[in-house]
Amino acid sequence: MKKRHQRLFLVLGTLAGVSVATALVLNAFRDNMTFFITPSEVQAKSEVPDRHFRIGGLVEEGSVERADDSTKVSFRVTDTESSVPVTFEGILPDLFSEGEGVVVEGEISPEGVFQADNVMARHDADYMPTAAKEAIEQAEGSAEAIGDY
Amino acid sequence: MWDGIGDFLAMGGYALYVWGAFGMVALGLLLEGILVARRRRQVRARLQRQSRRPAAARNQGE
Amino acid sequence: MTGRSIPWLKFTAPANFYTLAQRLVPWLWPAAALCAVAGLYMGFFVAPPDHQQGDAYRILFIHVPTAWMGMLLYLLLAAYGAIFLVWRIKMADIMARAIAPTGALMTFLSLWTGALWGAPTWGTFWVWDARLTSTLILLFLFLGYMALHAASDDREKGGRAASLLAIIGAVNVPIIYFSVEWWYNLHQGVSVMRSDGPSMADSMLAALLLMIAAFWIYAGAIVLRRAQAEALSREARTEWAQAAAAGRLTREQRERAAVGIEGNRPPLESGGQT
Numbered sequence: 001m002k003k004r005h006q007r008l009f010l011v012l013g014t015l016a017g018v019s020v021a022t023a024l025v026l027n028a029f030r031d032n033m034t035f036f037i038t039p040s041e042v043q044a045k046s047e048v049p050d051r052h053f054r055i056g057g058l059v060e061e062g063s064v065e066r067a068d069d070s071t072k073v074s075f076r077v078t079d080t081e082s083s084v085p086v087t088f089e090g091i092l093p094d095l096f097s098e099g100e101g102v103v104v105e106g107e108i109s110p111e112g113v114f115q116a117d118n119v120m121a122r123h124d125a126d127y128m129p130t131a132a133k134e135a136i137e138q139a140e141g142s143a144e145a146i147g148d149y
Numbered sequence: 150m151w152d153g154i155g156d157f158l159a160m161g162g163y164a165l166y167v168w169g170a171f172g173m174v175a176l177g178l179l180l181e182g183i184l185v186a187r188r189r190r191q192v193r194a195r196l197q198r199q200s201r202r203p204a205a206a207r208n209q210g211e
Numbered sequence: 212m213t214g215r216s217i218p219w220l221k222f223t224a225p226a227n228f229y230t231l232a233q234r235l236v237p238w239l240w241p242a243a244a245l246c247a248v249a250g251l252y253m254g255f256f257v258a259p260p261d262h263q264q265g266d267a268y269r270i271l272f273i274h275v276p277t278a279w280m281g282m283l284l285y286l287l288l289a290a291y292g293a294i295f296l297v298w299r300i301k302m303a304d305i306m307a308r309a310i311a312p313t314g315a316l317m318t319f320l321s322l323w324t325g326a327l328w329g330a331p332t333w334g335t336f337w338v339w340d341a342r343l344t345s346t347l348i349l350l351f352l353f354l355g356y357m358a359l360h361a362a363s364d365d366r367e368k369g370g371r372a373a374s375l376l377a378i379i380g381a382v383n384v385p386i387i388y389f390s391v392e393w394w395y396n397l398h399q400g401v402s403v404m405r406s407d408g409p410s411m412a413d414s415m416l417a418a419l420l421l422m423i424a425a426f427w428i429y430a431g432a433i434v435l436r437r438a439q440a441e442a443l444s445r446e447a448r449t450e451w452a453q454a455a456a457a458g459r460l461t462r463e464q465r466e467r468a469a470v471g472i473e474g475n476r477p478p479l480e481s482g483g484q485t
Contacts, residue, residue, distance in 0.1 A: 008297045015293075015378055022382045026393075034395045035340040056395055093334025095263060103397055120333045123263055125402040126410040127271070133262035150256060157255075161266035166331050170270045170324040174277065177320050178429065181313065185433055189440045196447055196456030 036103050042114075043082040055084055055114060056103040056122065064098055077104060077114075084108075088116040095121035223302045224469035225442040226451040230460065232435040239432035243425050250421030258414045270328040272418055275403070276426040278321035281349055282384050284314035284430065288356065289381035292374030304370040305445065307377065308360060309438035313430050315353035322346060333397060341390040342398035345383055352380035366445075 026033065036056030060076040060083055067073070071090055075098075076083040086104050096102060101122030108114045128136075151157040160167040222228045254272040261268040291307035294300055325343070326336040337343065356373045363369025391400045403409045409416050446452040451468035454460045 004298060011293050011296050011378060014375070015381065018379050019382050022386070026386070030394075033341055033393075035338070035397055036395050038395075091334075093332065094265075094267075095332050096334070100263075118335070120335050120338070120397055122397060123332060123399055124410075125399040127261050127264075127268055127402065127415050128412045129259035130262040132412060150259070160269070161260060163265065163267040163331055166267055166327045167269055170327040171273060173323050174273045174320050177316050181316055181433060185436050185440070189436060192440045192444045192447075193456040196443060196453050199447060200453035200457065 038079045039077055039082045039084045040079055042084050042108070052105065052107055054103055054105045055086075056101070057083075059096065059098050059100055059102050061098045077102060084114050085112070086114045086116050086119075088119050090117075090119070092119055093121040095123050221469065223300045225302055225305070225446050226449075226455070226460070226465045226468035228302055228305075229439055229442055229451075229455055230465055232439050236432050236435050239428050239435075243428035243432060246421050246425035246428060250418050250425055253414060253418035253421060258412070258418050261415075264332055267328065267331050270324050271415075272422045274321060274324040274328055275419060276423045277317045277324060278346070279423065280426050280430055281314055281318035281321055281346070281353075282387060284310050284317060284434075285349060285352065285377075285384055286381065288314060288353075289377045292377035296371060296374045296378070301445070302442070304374070305438050305441045306434070307356075307374065308370075309434045309441055311353050311357045311360075312437070313434055315350060315357065317426075317430070318346065318350040318353060322350065329397075335397075338397050340396040340398060341394045342387065342396050345387040345390055348383055349380075349387060352376070352383060355380075 036054035039055060039057050042055060055077050057077040057079040060078040063074075063076040063083075065074050072087070073089070073092065074085065074087045076085050078084075086106075088104070088106075096119060101124070103120045103122055104114060104116040105118040105120070106114055106116035158164060158168075222231060250272065254269055258269070260266050288307050288310045291303045291310065294303040295307060322343075325346075329338075330336045356377050359376055360366075360369045360373035363372065390396060391398055402411055403416070403419065411419070443452050443456055449468060451460055451464045454464050
């Protein structure tokens with residue numbers, strides 16, 4: 001075997017080895033790689049960490065209540081199967097609105113209310129002008145698919 | 150589409166973010182261009198000095 | 212190799228590469244500028260505001276191209292690194308070293324533009340989700356490559372160590388690309404390279420594609436220029452380099468220099484696979 005071929009196999013072998021090792025590590029830490037958990041997973045209780053964690057889902061339609069005299073706001077985060085009540089005091093991101101994606105960060109109280117200290121909006125990867133969006137919503141009866149959030 | 154230059158610069162209220170992003174990209178590319186051009190000039194100048202030394206008699210205009 | 216064989220080996224000779232770049236780059240600058248002007252015009256004056264994000268989404272026109280360039284340049288860096296490690300072709304190391312700073316800049320710009328895009332839309336400049344974290348690692352890999360290459364007094368050894376790092380780090384690129392599909396992220400999914408077609412209005416997509424073209428061509432031009440400087444600097448004592456520096460490299464000088472390179476190396480069986 002030529003020296004050059006030895007080096008080629010060494011390089012390819014290194015790359016293959018590192019790839020396999022990375023895949024194993026990523027698989028082992030699968031749960032920790034996830035940025036948020038869903039309301040269903042919160043309901044299932046067993047997986048809920050008691051410290052700080054994040055819940056992701058959609059802001060439930062009609063659930064947003066804003067206080068008149070402060071920046072306090074309460075709403076529910078849903079994944080259409082179950083939902084979690086959330087309270088938050090502070091400035092909401094521009095894209096926060098009912099029916100849109102959201103990730104809340106904070107702790108859950110013993111009563112099951114999630115006290116968020118940070119609210120982040122999640123937007124989909126569809127970019128289009130307002131007129132086009134309205135046309136699509138009319139055609140679909142504005143049914144939002146959960147898979148798209 | 151835009152209602153005058155002021156409306157364009159305001160970027161629907163996102164001026165700071167949009168121009169901050171485009172500005173940094175422009176700055177980054179400009180800086181890179183300047184640095185690479187300078188490196189090229191320096192290397193060429195060094196090589197021209199080098200080639201002049203062994204053949205001092207040869208006269209070089211540039 | 213298919214059809215007429217392309218003389219790949221020809222451009223492993225720095226003198227030939229230098230001449231090729233010298234001919235190519237003057238065309239690349241105006242091409243990049245043209246694409247950028249057209250893309251910016253489409254992006255700011257034709258593409259309408261987004262239904263959800265208003266005008267903030269226009270950051271996408273530079274965020275996506277810089278992010279793609281960062282990943283693409285890293286794959287190229289790793290490929291040249293592998294070619295250098297296996298075949299010890301000097302020109303591959305020159306190219307890899309010329310790619311790294313541009314790759315680092317592109318990755319930095321994608322992080323910067325992403326932060327300024329995320330701030331008003333998500334409500335945060337930065338989160339440690341898989342997409343953002345793996346992109347930050349990409350920046351560190353570029354910087355690590357540059358540092359490792361520069362740290363060694365022996366350029367050959369420094370180049371080999373840095374190339375190995377580049378190859379190992381290549382596993383990060385698919386992680387960045389697929390992170391939005393593998394894990395829940397704050398970052399949104401893919402818009403352009405989708406099996407069901409791009410999820411963007413036509414004028415927005417046109418602006419984005421023009422900007423992507425502009426960044427590709429720009430990166431090509433700047434990397435070739437940097438590689439030219441690096442090639443001249445390394446070959447400072449040779450006849451061709453001194454002639455090239457003075458701007459009068461003749462064909463004979465170039466061919467003489469190339470024979471020196473190609474003459475003592477057996478021909479390759481195939482192109483540079485990695």
